[in-house]
Amino acid sequence: MALVVQKYGGTSVADLDRIRDVATNVARIYDEGNDVVVVLSAMAGVTDQLIELAMRITEEPNRRELDVLLATGEQTTVALLCIMLEAMGYTAASLLGYQAEIVTDRAFGRARIVDIRVDRVKELLADKAIVAIAGFQGRDAQGNITTLGRGGSDTSAVALAAALKADVCEIYTDVDGVYTTDPNICNTARKLGRISYDEMLEMASLGARVLQIRAVEFAKKFKVPVHVRSSFKPQEEGTMVVEEEKDMERLVVSGITYSKDDARITITKVPDRPGVASRIFTPIGEAGIVVDMIIQNTRKGGLTDITFTVPKSDYQKAMGLQEKIAEEIGAEQVLGDKHIAKVSVVGVGMRSHSGVAATMFGALAKENINIMMISTSEIKISCVIEEKYTELAVRVLHNAFDLNHV
């Protein structure tokens, strides 16, 4: 007998037929003698619709109230699953984030889990109930409803699995595992049997939305084995996300990712003197905007251009701040571009291989794709390119690093 935490994403609970399939799978695992905790997302598209409703009132909805609104999506699905399970003759109980005592900080819209008190869940499991917990939500110390950021149900599931010391955390989604790149844009993508936490961390942080990055951070920290698999083919093995093992496939590059979530801002002809970078980035940081890449190009005559990327959702705010600062520091102008994408190659094997950057740049050059920015770490290289070339770049890189399935 095991304690299994399962999470089902939006497409997996998109309508009553899909919820029935989820209930059947949950019941099967329960009937095998396991304790089952189910974490659910909202029905596909619902979170977007709720955001849109609020945005119709104002572009900057009150963040506390927006979280109250968004949390309703997951409330619907846990209730429906439990009604379904009860109708099938099982004992089931739903819990909202606060009822499951998922305690977070107060950062509405991107809250971090700080504590989970699992007593109530354990009591319900001891009474032989199937427990369904609303993903993506928690409560802060004062009892305010918070949400964990887009894709946050993954994090709810892994954090619960860690707190409950579950034997496995199964992430059921609309693809049957983690692939060498997004299988929906590259049909030669190959499913990985296993992937290390570190590689999955990089892939998640660089746009592979199959797992939310914080979910992988929790999994790594608490050594939770995560099994990414398909809710359409629940009996088939998916991908295990685990600690790096000696016999793991040691490809130089194990995956290609892309993200269209960022925008680029350039401040031209900035006086090149100590303190300007701090003047530019301090207000951005104070506004809670996370800067990703930064480059600085020196011009002649003591002037420099500074370019950086911010999340598209913070673009307007960042542009507003920079226009003010540019004037104060005597820079020429602020240019912005929302139509960019970041493509990245990821792999732990890069630590001990040279030539990866050359292969990447060469493959993009061959297709005439211009590289606007570059950043590297020990196990990844990222390039910013024009958004319209994203899919082409992903396929070209997938091919250049021999990742195609055989």
Ligand code: ADP
């Ligand atoms: P869910 O609603 O189940 O949480 P998501 O849409 O958040 O599902 O994540 C699954 C999607 O992630 C897939 O449909 C796929 O398009 C995308 N994806 C991106 N990169 C990868 C990858 N390397 N492997 C698998 N899926 C990926």
Ligand code: ASP
């Ligand atoms: N429903 C939330 C979202 O769409 C959380 C999730 O699906 O994981 O982002």
Ligand code: MG
């Ligand atoms: Mg998701």
